[in-house]
Amino acid sequence: MTLRCSESAAERGDPMVGTAPPQREWLLVEHHGPWPVRAPFDTELSVDLLRRLRHPEQRVVLVRPHVRERAGAIRRRWFRCRDGELRTGHWERPEDLLETLRPEAGTPHVGPLLLVCTHGVHDTCCAVSGRPVVAALSQRWPAETFECSHLGGDRFAPNLLLLPDLACYAQMSPEGAVSLVEAHLDGRVETGSLRGVAGLHPAEQVALTAALERWGPAPLSAARARLVHQAGTLDDGRWTVDVAGSDPLPTQAQVVVASSRRAEARLTCRATRATRALQWDVVSWSTATLD
Known part of the structure; x- marks a missing residue:
């Protein structure tokens, strides 16, 4: 039987330190439907709009609560992480997201955001390994935890990004993810699960x-x-x-x-x-x- 990429990587002992994403700024766009393969492309966000929102230092990622919103919900949230600060606002039409280009857009968001990649149509491991982790974190931090589209490092799934600290963790069990986040928020980084810090x-x-x-x-x-x-x-x-x-x-x-x-x-x-x-x-x- 063919092993999934995360199983093969664990068997090979692939080192994951130094593999966190290169972007130091993040724009999170709430999305209530299934993940497109090429998310954030192939959504209601046009290619032209994404070109304006994305740049080498900023990544655009789709997010959704683990407990799905009702299908008819119109107002969706956005979160922006920049210079160690989180800000948030709402959007209804795609062009509303251009507001996020202004430094003072939205309002300050207090508290961390926990993003777990569950982008199964991009890589099976992200869904198989990510969903149990996001479920466990949602039990402990329901308002702070989101599923997200591709974070990279598929072979290290599950992948977890903590904002605004930009800490990228991977290869943890659901129970281990909860204790890992508790330790991180308490000022104790668990380096054995750390891929690195995004943007470095x-x-x-x-x-x-x-x-x-x-x-x-x-x-x-x-x-x-x-x-x-x-x-x-x-x-x-x-x-x-x-x-x-x-x-x-x-x-x-x-x-x-x-x-x-x-x-x-x-x-x-x-x-x-x-x-x-x-x-x-x-x-x-x-x-x-x-x-």
Whole structure:
């Protein structure tokens, strides 16, 4: 029997750190129907509108409550995550979403948002693994939890994005997801399930995660990573990252991360051919900055 991509990745031991999405800004658009394969495309949101809403730093994702709204509901919500702040508003017509381009659009949203990918028509693993997790989180945080369209990292499903912290977690059980979120909100990042922080360079994600693992438990805010030097290419490179920390982390550390390619593998359930995924590994710490 053919294994699903997440089962194959777990069997291979694919490392997931450094694989969080590259966007640091997120626009979440409430959608009450089934997920289109190419969401957010192929919806009532036109290609022209999406071109205006999306940019290299901002990703547009469809969201829906785990407990579905009535089919006739017209006013739907949007949420925007930018610069560590969440704002929210409502939309009826697609063009209403252009309001989100204004910095002061909507009203501040207090509290986190928990997004779980359940985009099964994009990848079976997202639905099979994501739905039990979103059900468990909805029991604990009903107002904060949403299903969402594609987050990437299908082979690491289930995938969970916490906003506004931009923390991306994966490969957790439903019960583990609840304890993981409780720990995160309490300032204790569980690095074993952390893919990284969205918007950071992969090497920065790896260095930050390694620092939290070495000196934690600590909140994400205790570490700030900055890429300062690159040598080589993605296929065979060395990336030097400065990590500025606050208690319990040291004030300053320097981490060297290596990038390489793994053996060919089928990385998603829908993949028609094998590809070679990137792998990121910590190879050294600056001894001058170790505690």
